[in-house]
Amino acid sequence: MSELLKVDGLDVSFHTYGRRLHVLKDVTLAIPQGGRVALIGETGSGKSVTSKAILGTLPGNAKIESGRILFKGDDVLAMPRGKRDALKGTAFSIIMQDPLSSFNPVFRIGRHLDDVMRFADLRLGNRSSTAERRQRIFEVLRKVQLADPERVCAAYPSQLSGGMRQRVLIALSLLHQPQLLIADEPGTALDVTTQDEIMKLINRLVAENGLSLLMITHNLGVVRQMADEIYVMRHGEIVEHGPLSEIFSRPRQAYTRQLIDAIPPLYGANVTDQEPAAGDAIVEIDGVSKVFEDRPLFGRGHRHVAVNDVSLAIRRGEVFGLAGESGSGKTTVARMIMGLIRASDGKLRIDGKPVEEQRGSAAFRRKIQIVYQNPGTSLNPKRTVGQTLRVPLAFAGMRGKAVEDRIRELLLQVDLPDHYVSKYPHELSGGQKQRVAIARALAADPEIIVLDEPTSALDVSVQKNVIALLTRLREELGLTYLFISHDLSLMRNFCSRIAIMLRGEIVEAGEPRQVFETPEHPYTRALIAAVPVISDEEEKRKPAVSDEDRRRYLVDTAA
Amino acid sequence: MTGASMQENYLQTFAKRIAGFIGVLFVLSLMIFVLARVVPGDPARIALGPSATQEQVDAMRLAMGLDEPVIKQYFAYIWNALHGDLGRSLISSRPVTREIAALLPATLELVIVTIVIMTLVAIPLGVVTARYRNSWIDNTGRFFSIVGVTMPSFLFAILLQLFAAYFLTDWPIIGRINHGLSPPVGPTGLLLVDSLVHGRLDVFTDAFQRVLFPALALAMSGIGQITRITRSAMIEHQRRDHVLTLQSFGVPDRVIVFSYLLKLSSIAPLTIMGLEFASLIGNAFVVELVFSWGGFASYGLEAILQKDLNAVMAVVLISGLFFIVANIVIDLILLVIDPRLRLKETN
Incomplete structure (x- = not known):
């Protein structure tokens, strides 16, 4: 060649x-x-x-x-x-x-495509009419499986789904x-x-x-x-x-x-099985729904069911994984558990007491904390590590030397050296920033930590270290994790139980071994089958997905 | 997972804006009405002058409805205002609306020319200074922007007058028009438009020469601000991926800058321009005085100095209306430019 x-x-x-x-x-x-x-x-x-x-x-x-x-x-x-x-x-x-x-938000998709084609034509010395270019653009859009090129061209970038935009980028x-x-x-x-x-x-x-x-x-x-x-x-x-x-x-x-x-295996001998937790239920959710509604000045309001009749129980000391794609409602569930938003229907209990009665109280806030996805944006760039950690400690009523001691202890727990107290986020790497975010969640001495895709913004080798840290902290401090992610191979190894969400509902739940070996719901099968793996053996052990199921549950493909 | 489909919704978005503005106007009217009633000085006494007897003043108070409860007075005022009656001037005792109607076009003309100058100078300057960032062009632009923002407009007005007096001795700088030209009347009251409608080029030239300097003086602070804002919007957006996309496919730089980036970067300065309107009207009060413009703003100044409360209220209310209409227009333009404002998420 x-x-x-x-x-x-x-x-x-x-x-x-x-x-x-x-x-x-x-x-x-x-x-x-x-x-x-x-x-x-x-x-x-x-x-x-x-x-x-x-x-x-x-x-x-x-x-x-x-x-x-x-x-x-x-x-x-x-x-x-x-x-x-x-x-x-x-x-x-x-x-x-x-x-x-990658698209300018105030221009239509068709304009992007046409300008790229027009100037390339000019450079090649071809004269082309608008109508003729339109034909050629439509042809290419069909080639990338966009069935309705007319609608795509007339749309603004924000009107298309992520998958469709990616197809347009390929067409480009x-x-x-x-x-x-x-x-x-x-x-x-x-x-x-x-x-x-x-x-x-x-x-x-x-x-x-x-x-x-x-x-x-x-x-x-x-x-x-x-x-x-x-x-x-x-x-x-x-x-x-x-x-x-x-x-x-x-x-x-x-x-x-x-x-x-560093890549977590999906199948095979290297897969880690987490011990199922035997403790009592610390979080209980029973038939919870969340409906978002907007109230326009006049005309009919619009209802969006984000979570529909979800029931689950998280045991003390467990790593409970909530898997699903964007928009499936997993973050909404977490926000309701944390008492940040109210459920429209159903019961949420933490430690046996309804969330509704506890939310807003200092004791409740101390009990449940969160680590966000992107440490680059969840840390205030104008505050040093020490200043960031001082906030939750002040809320916990700590004063004077106790605060400094606690900060040192927290940094030790997340494997960061003492002198990082005076560093600003921009001086830290992505993994270090996430460690600071974890320390911030630990500061109030919580029982439950919500991990909202804590490693998806990190490189795999860094991800491995952060996961190891989280595992260690759970053992040392007896924490319970609610782990939200779409990374199924990571969840296979890290969670002791997982639930799969689709369009606001839980379609399957169980221990990872059972869910991955014998997935029942076709959507779970499709989801697992789509995970990129690094060996042929793993590829072979993935569940089979029929074309019909694919069409039924993976709607985004060729809209 | 389906992406939420988004639908364009002009009417709804726009109706919400208008409703908000009506609320603002209502609050504004309430505030100035209360202010006018609590300032010291009896309106009836002001209207009649110091030589009037107490009986005359009392009779006047009754005639003006000043002995009614304030809340009742307010609603009567609003009711009349909705019918185009803002009361009579305490000084001239002519209807305030009629007095203002005669002067409004002069100010409107000045403000429109100011806005045009502001847009034509500031946005291109913003684009150029962003394109040649940290070069001598940018530094010069920055210098003039800071001068424009920091120097009060009446100082510009005086400097421009001095400049014209020394170097452009034939350039008319006082007043709105040479009345010897017998300017045409109607249909808009704006001399620049009316003269063209009637085909009177001589009037147009004279009016244009006269409006140029006061408008320039008024525009300076806006030019400074908007240049800076356009510049920073351009710089922020030119680092984005979508610029890289177009560059990767060889779309020429001039198209990227003047079409893609400019449209995206005009959103922030346009928003600011709407807010700029408030200070524009405030500055016009003084600039009109310096250039003997004889507009609505100098009328307002006169009214304040003479404690002509009815006139002051009318001037504030109409200025507020001005500001609100300008912002509605800007909002409408923004709705056209930025689809994200009119796209509503639906499933």
């Missing part, structure tokens, strides 16, 4: 306020004609910078120090600007990562039949079933049109389905490279090994 694209000894540095940051060091990689190559690495490893260098969209303060990027033997870095621009969208194009922020990259497709973590912002559909779609389009694919991702499960060859990147360097099977079965570098090991 000949090489379509070759990056040769690429060195890139960023210059900000007089400081030089060396972000790519001697990066060399090759994408063969028709090949599927994955570039994997954690946050800040330089994957996205590499793709931007290829596309020519590096920010103004980036400087290419040395190296070449050869497309079919021509160095694109040496090309005049016009010639290089002509390659955009036609020789190579990118599938952007975040389906919402296929408008001019490029030879190389660069996919920058496509679908990671989406639900697992939607992500699965998107992966399958990209794979099919690549195969049908004979494209080459450069897949940029941190998800090794995705890599297994999407690439034949892997480059592992760390701190701006390629540390390992080889065919997929070799990297997965016999990684040479410790770092690669670590990345693979």
